[in-house]
Amino acid sequence: MLYYIYDGSFDGLLTCIYEAYYRKEIPEKIVSKEDYQGNLLSREIHIDTNDEKAKRVYDSIKNKISKQSLENVFYTYLAEIPDLEIWIYKYLKLGWKIGRSIDLNLTDDRVLKIHKTRLSVDRERHRMLGLIRFRLLDENIYYAPFEPQFNIVGLIAPHFAERLSDQNWIIHDVKRGIGAVYNKEEWIIRDIDLKKDMEYGDEEIRYQKLWKEYFKSIAIKNRINPRLQKSNMPMKYWRYLVEKN
Amino acid sequence: METLDKLKILADAAKYDVSCSSSGSTRKNKKGGVGNAHTSGICHSWSDDGRCISLLKILFTNYCIYDCAYCVNRATNDLPRAAFTPDEVVKLTINFYRRNYIEGLFLSSAIYKSPNYTMELLLQTVKKLREEWKFNGYIHLKAIPGADQTLIERAGEYVDRMSVNIELPSTNGLRLLAPQKKRESIIKPMGLITSKIFQNIENKRKFKFSPSFVPAGQSTQLIVGATRDNDMNILTLSEALYKQFKLKRVYYSAYIPIASHPNLPSISGPPLLREHRIYQADWLLRFYGFKAKELLDIENPNFDEDLDPKCCWAVRNIHLFPVEVNRVDYQMLLRVPGIGMKSAKRIITARRSSNLNYEDLKKIGVVLKRAKYFITCKGKFYGIKDMREDTVKRSLIMGNIKRKNINDGEQLTIFSLYPSLILPMEENMTKITGEL
Numbered sequence: 001m002l003y004y005i006y007d008g009s010f011d012g013l014l015t016c017i018y019e020a021y022y023r024k025e026i027p028e029k030i031v032s033k034e035d036y037q038g039n040l041l042s043r044e045i046h047i048d049t050n051d052e053k054a055k056r057v058y059d060s061i062k063n064k065i066s067k068q069s070l071e072n073v074f075y076t077y078l079a080e081i082p083d084l085e086i087w088i089y090k091y092l093k094l095g096w097k098i099g100r101s102i103d104l105n106l107t108d109d110r111v112l113k114i115h116k117t118r119l120s121v122d123r124e125r126h127r128m129l130g131l132i133r134f135r136l137l138d139e140n141i142y143y144a145p146f147e148p149q150f151n152i153v154g155l156i157a158p159h160f161a162e163r164l165s166d167q168n169w170i171i172h173d174v175k176r177g178i179g180a181v182y183n184k185e186e187w188i189i190r191d192i193d194l195k196k197d198m199e200y201g202d203e204e205i206r207y208q209k210l211w212k213e214y215f216k217s218i219a220i221k222n223r224i225n226p227r228l229q230k231s232n233m234p235m236k237y238w239r240y241l242v243e244k245n
Numbered sequence: 246m247e248t249l250d251k252l253k254i255l256a257d258a259a260k261y262d263v264s265c266s267s268s269g270s271t272r273k274n275k276k277g278g279v280g281n282a283h284t285s286g287i288c289h290s291w292s293d294d295g296r297c298i299s300l301l302k303i304l305f306t307n308y309c310i311y312d313c314a315y316c317v318n319r320a321t322n323d324l325p326r327a328a329f330t331p332d333e334v335v336k337l338t339i340n341f342y343r344r345n346y347i348e349g350l351f352l353s354s355a356i357y358k359s360p361n362y363t364m365e366l367l368l369q370t371v372k373k374l375r376e377e378w379k380f381n382g383y384i385h386l387k388a389i390p391g392a393d394q395t396l397i398e399r400a401g402e403y404v405d406r407m408s409v410n411i412e413l414p415s416t417n418g419l420r421l422l423a424p425q426k427k428r429e430s431i432i433k434p435m436g437l438i439t440s441k442i443f444q445n446i447e448n449k450r451k452f453k454f455s456p457s458f459v460p461a462g463q464s465t466q467l468i469v470g471a472t473r474d475n476d477m478n479i480l481t482l483s484e485a486l487y488k489q490f491k492l493k494r495v496y497y498s499a500y501i502p503i504a505s506h507p508n509l510p511s512i513s514g515p516p517l518l519r520e521h522r523i524y525q526a527d528w529l530l531r532f533y534g535f536k537a538k539e540l541l542d543i544e545n546p547n548f549d550e551d552l553d554p555k556c557c558w559a560v561r562n563i564h565l566f567p568v569e570v571n572r573v574d575y576q577m578l579l580r581v582p583g584i585g586m587k588s589a590k591r592i593i594t595a596r597r598s599s600n601l602n603y604e605d606l607k608k609i610g611v612v613l614k615r616a617k618y619f620i621t622c623k624g625k626f627y628g629i630k631d632m633r634e635d636t637v638k639r640s641l642i643m644g645n646i647k648r649k650n651i652n653d654g655e656q657l658t659i660f661s662l663y664p665s666l667i668l669p670m671e672e673n674m675t676k677i678t679g680e681l
Contacts (some may be wrong), residue, residue, distance in 0.1 A: 071272040106595035106603040130289040130299075134344045142343065160345075162274055165282050167343060207340050212251055218302060219292040222501050222515055228295025232288070242346070243290060 001028045001042040009034035010077050017089055017190070018053040019045075030085035065095035068103055075118040078151045087113045088122035091185050124148055125155045131233070133242045134169060136204045142169040142199060146240050153180050157187045215243035246327060252337070254327040258307040258318055259353055262410070262466065263496045267299040267348040267383045269461035270405040280342055280382030282405060282461075287348050289548045300351035300385060301341055305329055305366055309355035313423035314506040315412070316469045318355045322504070328357065331370040335378060342382055349383030350374070356389065364392035364400070371403040383461070388438065390430045397434055401441060406461040406493070409435050414479050418472030421508040438463050439490045462493035469523060470516040471500040471509060477537070477546040480526055484537040487530065497523050522548035529554060532586055551642050556582045558589070559619055560638045564640070566619040567626055571600050582641075583616030603627055614644045 004020070004027040006012035016030050028042075036044075061070045073088050079204070090110045095102040105111045131147040134142035153173045157180035160169060165184065172179035172192050179192040200208075268286030304318075306328035312320045338350045352370060357363050374380040375489035384404040388397045401407055409431055413419045416428050438459060445458035465486065467479060473600060483495040499515035526548065529535040533555070540554050543548070549557050559566065559582050568577055570592060578589040591609045595601060603622045607613060618628035618637050629640055 101598065104594050104598045106591050107599065107601065107608050112608055126287070129283070130287045130345075130348070132345050136344070144345070159283075164279065164343065164345075165274055166277060166279060209345065210249060210337065211341060211344070211346050213249055213253055214256050214301070215290065215292060215298070217253050218260050218298060219294045220260055220296075220501065221294075223294040223296075223517070225295035226293065229291045229293060232295065232297065233291040241290065242344075 001039070002026070003028060003032045003036070003039070003042045003044045004047050005033055005036050005044055006047045007049050009049055010074065012047065012049040012152060013077060013088065014054035014057040015050050015084055016047045016085070017092060018050075018057050020049055020089065027086070027089070027232065029083070030089060031082075032085075035082055037127055061092065061095070064099065065092070065102060066100040069095055069100075072103070072114050072118045075121045075155075076114050078155070079117050079121050080151055081117065082155050084113075084117060087117075121150045121152065123157075124150050126150045127237075128152060128156050129159055131241065132160075132171060133240060134164075134167075135198065135200055135208075135242075137198060138201055140168060142167050143172065144169065144240075145172045145174050146237075147175040148173060149236070151176060153178060155187055156180075157182070157189070161187050212243050248333055248337070251327040251329055251333070254305070254325050255304045255307060257331065258355070259302045259351075260301060261305045261317065261498060262351070262353055263295050263296070263498045264351065264385065264464055264466060264494070265299045266406075266464075266494065267301070267385075269493060272381050272383070272405060273426060274381050275379065278379035278381050279339065280380055282381070282383045283348070289345070289347055299339055299348045300383065301347045301349070302351040303334070303337075303353075304410060305334065305352060305354035305370070306357045306364070307355045308357045310358070311356055311423070311425050313412075313426065314504065315422050315468060315500065316508055319502050319504075322449055326369070331366065331373055332368050335373050335380075338374060338381060340383075342380070345665065349385070351385040353387035354389065356391075356620035360389045361393050361396065364389045364396040368400045370394055371400060372431050375403045385461075388434045390434055391620075392434070394434075394437055396469065397437060398441060401438060401459045402456050404459060407438050407459050408464040408466070409438075410466040411482075412466060412468050413472055414467050414474045414482050415472065418474060422471065422506075435463065435465070435490055437627060438505060439667065443489070448458060463490065464492055464494040464496060466496040466498060469497050469520050470512070475546040476519070476523060476526075477541040477543075477645070480530070480537045480541060483527060484530055495527060497527070518550055519548070522554060522592075526554045534576055534611075535580075551645070553582075555580070556638075556641055557648050560634050560641070561633060562596065563634050563637060566632075567621045567628065568619065569621050569624065570606065571596050571623060579614055581619045583612035583614065583619075615641060 002025060004016045006016050013030065016027070020027055058070070061073065073092065076084055076088055087110065091114045093112050094108070102111060106115070127148065128148055132144045132146055134144045137143050151173070153171055159170060160171065161182055168184060169182050170179050170192070172194070177191055177193060178189055180187050180189055266286050270282035270283060271284055272282040274281040274506070286299060288299050290298040292298055307573040308326050308328060309318045309320050334350070334352065334562055335398045338347070341347045342349070352367055354363050354367060367389070371384055371386055374384065385406040386406065388400070388407050388409045390409060411431055413422060416658070419426060419428055441458050442462065445455065447454040467482070471478065479497070486492045486495055497520050499517050499520035500512075501515045502512055504513065526540055529540065530537065535558070540558055548554055552560070559580065566579065570578070575589060576591055578584055578592060580585065584592070588610045592601065592606075595605065597611060602624055603613070603625070606616070606622065618640065629636060
């Protein structure tokens with residue numbers, strides 16, 4: 001059993017794929033350092049991330065398979081689901097074999113796995129475009145904490161950079177301790193570590209109250225349907241919704 | 246009056262308007278402005294009734310000069326009244342938008358003083374939002390029936406979508422429940438908006454810069470179950486609206502008993518299942534290439550409660566089936582129950598690389614529980630031997646019930662949903678499931 005162990009970055013994963021090709025090895029599993037627990041039977045190889053090697057794999061996916069596939073792989077990586085690395089590896093191997101028509105093989109398990117995961121990530125990304133709630137802080141910064149299932153903060157930031165381009169804002173992924181920070185010109189992703197609780201001014205509290213009141217008034221009493229509400233808006237997201245607290 | 250109290254009253258008064266979509270517009274943000282539109286629309290929350298909240302849906306005022314029997318805001322109804330000022334609406338919209346509560350504004354109004362006076366106020370509000378506050382988010386505005394043509398035209402230049410609610414599907418219903426309203430006064434502004442939209446598309450082709458006019462199109466709403474109109478009346482009307490007025494959407498709202506009136510039906514709850522069936526049929530009209538007269542006719546003017554409209558159609562036309570998934574064209578694939586637009590497209594894509602079998606269809610996302618009676622995969626048929634209208638129909642209904650049983654674990658609720666099943670089919674059911 002051959003295990004590749006990498007540092008958990010996307011470049012690291014691409015380096016693993018590069019090494020597997022040039023060492024003519026077929027790894028059983030590709031695991032990030034954090035997730036790896038020793039195994040008596042396995043032979044482990046630690047792969048050091050190498051930008052150049054990663055870049056070559058990146059370009060090769062883009063040119064020899066398709067841009068679409070590259071996106072699929074990146075989204076799948078962002079899902080951060082254990083064991084998906086090996087599926088990415090299998091998917092790419094198939095891709096280099098048959099080229100850009102890979103995404104037509106909708107019944108192949110390798111393609112199916114990647115497409116399904118990509119779809120879930122995409123779905124959460126779209127959902128979050130709506131479910132993020134900004135709170136106005138005293139320093140004139142709009143602050144939005146959230147805990148997405150997948151690592152999507154970088155996927156939603158461009159949307160808000162365009163939409164709320166004249167505001168300072170922070171979208172904070174509390175679970176992962178990272179966030180997108182925007183200063184009316186550009187956004188970056190950085191580590192965020194917040195100790196104290198946020199304090200809101202009168203205006204912020206007023207609008208939160210207005211919104212809660214609106215949320216209550218807009219529901220039709222004869223049609224109350226909590227099951228439908230929960231299936232559209234899963235409860236795991238309620239914690240950061242102003243109207244649900 | 247505080248904004249909070251006004252919001253409470255005027256959101257409450259607007260909630261029976263079902264339109265919530267924020268799609269179809271590609272309005273961009275400008276430098277120094279706030280907001281943009283998202284082509285596919287974004288839902289921002291879901292209220293306790295499970296309906297999505299995308300736009301800040303409010304009435305400008307609920308003071309009304311009309312006295313329509315079905316409407317909660319009718320003049321003779323005793324309820325708290327309020328009116329916003331344009332500035333209040335603007336501030337609410339901008340502040341909600343900046344916090345990502347909403348995708349934009351849906352502004353409607355009762356008729357205050359006169360149609361023109363009301364339309365003027367609405368126009369003033371959207372103009373302020375767009376010009377003074379540089380708001381580029383989505384705006385859906387109600388065109389007030391009976392208002393001056395020029396007012397409606399000017400408003401159309403600021404907003405993304407406009408709508409005029411027909412509410413009652415027939416002239417007869419209108420006469421009984423809203424005697425002050427004339428059919429013409431509703432149809433006229435709709436026609437006006439449609440022709441302006443077309444003119445605008447033409448202008449955009451001719452000139453380099455042409456201001457857009459209602460880029461996300463026009464919609465309307467029909468009440469289901471307040472009058473004696475059957476499903477066929479409603480669906481034929483929708484079809485005509487889609488075809489002749491090129492509407493983007495027709496919304497349906499199950500009549501909610503909010504008033505008692507000799508001309509109104511007395512029901513305990515809104516006819517939700519009926520509304521659901523009409524929505525299903527509406528989708529069939531818009532995306533699946535069906536015609537209203539294929540789904541309903543004089544002998545069956547209403548939809549089956551037990552089976553969805555597509556299944557009903559397929560069962561009635563059982564002689565067309567089964568079809569071979571690996572060969573049949575897209576249009577026919579769409580007509581197979583259990584295959585939707587997405588799975589039809591996936592089938593077309595996937596069969597370019599290999600022939601599909603039954604297992605493959607499951608992976609692709611076809612609902613085989615329904616589809617199996619109508620398809621063959623590589624020539625093999627997985628349905629039932631006896632391909633007759635009534636047997637297939639019965640199997641389909643049984644399929645639905647079994648699923649419900651597992652989910653709810655309560656037989657009683659199922660039979661209250663499908664009461665017509667119990668009597669004529671009691672014997673058959675014991676035979677098929679053995680345990681009932």
